[in-house]
Amino acid sequence: MFDFMKKQHYYIKQIIATDTHSVRHPVLRPGKPIESCFFDGDNLDTTIHFGIYDTILIGVCSILKKRNPNFTALTQYQLRGMAVLKPYQGLGVGKELITYCDSFLKKKHADLIWCNAREIAVDFYKKNGYHIIGNSFHIKNIGPHFTMKKNLTQ
Numbered sequence: 824m825f826d827f828m829k830k831q832h833y834y835i836k837q838i839i840a841t842d843t844h845s846v847r848h849p850v851l852r853p854g855k856p857i858e859s860c861f862f863d864g865d866n867l868d869t870t871i872h873f874g875i876y877d878t879i880l881i882g883v884c885s886i887l888k889k890r891n892p893n894f895t896a897l898t899q900y901q902l903r904g905m906a907v908l909k910p911y912q913g914l915g916v917g918k919e920l921i922t923y924c925d926s927f928l929k930k931k932h933a934d935l936i937w938c939n940a941r942e943i944a945v946d947f948y949k950k951n952g953y954h955i956i957g958n959s960f961h962i963k964n965i966g967p968h969f970t971m972k973k974n975l976t977q
């Protein structure tokens with residue numbers, strides 16, 4: 824995995840909400856209308872979108888300044904729309920994006936990042952320092968999810 828990332832001239836940069844659609848659509852909302860890729864809060868001033876590029880955009884994620892009432896931490900961000908194009912999955916691309924978000928948020932003195940993880944992605948988040956909080960719940964048209972969180976203060 825790491826050999827691939829070392830060999831590629833990839834880079835991560837901040838992007839705008841609509842840029843995420845070329846990855847969100849095939850990976851997270853295949854076969855659904857493009858409007859299904861518009862997420863609440865996408866265009867808020869406090870929302871940040873990141874893209875990771877090889878020669879093309881290959882992965883995206885978004886962080887929203889949003890408190891989860893289950894957590895007491897003061898400054899919380901929600902990770903959303905974590906997606907890597909299929910041919911690039913399992914090569915360390917998602918890990919690079921998560922690591923980038925963590926250091927970005929630590930610089931902003933954020934306390935915690937959380938997400939609603941698809942059941943199939945739970946182990947990916949666990950490997951990247953997230954823990955499950957509570958029981959699974961169902962999101963309509965998508966499937967079972969778990970809320971997961973990671974403290975950023977340690």
Ligand SMILES: CC(C)(COP(=O)(O)OP(=O)(O)OC[C@H]1O[C@@H](n2cnc3c(N)ncnc32)[C@H](O)[C@@H]1OP(=O)(O)O)[C@@H](O)C(=O)NCCC(=O)NCCS
Nearest residue numbers: 905906907912913914915916917918940941943944946947
């Ligand atoms: C989930 C996803 C973002 C992970 O990105 P990725 O680039 O494929 O993951 P990485 O290659 O960086 O994997 C990092 C580690 O997590 C593991 N991992 C990745 N995806 C996994 C999965 N779905 N289940 C279990 N482990 C997974 C990898 O094996 C790797 O482990 P290692 O460090 O021990 O080798 C990507 O596979 C994806 O877009 N999947 C489809 C959409 C999706 O489910 N998004 C999450 C919505 S909540």
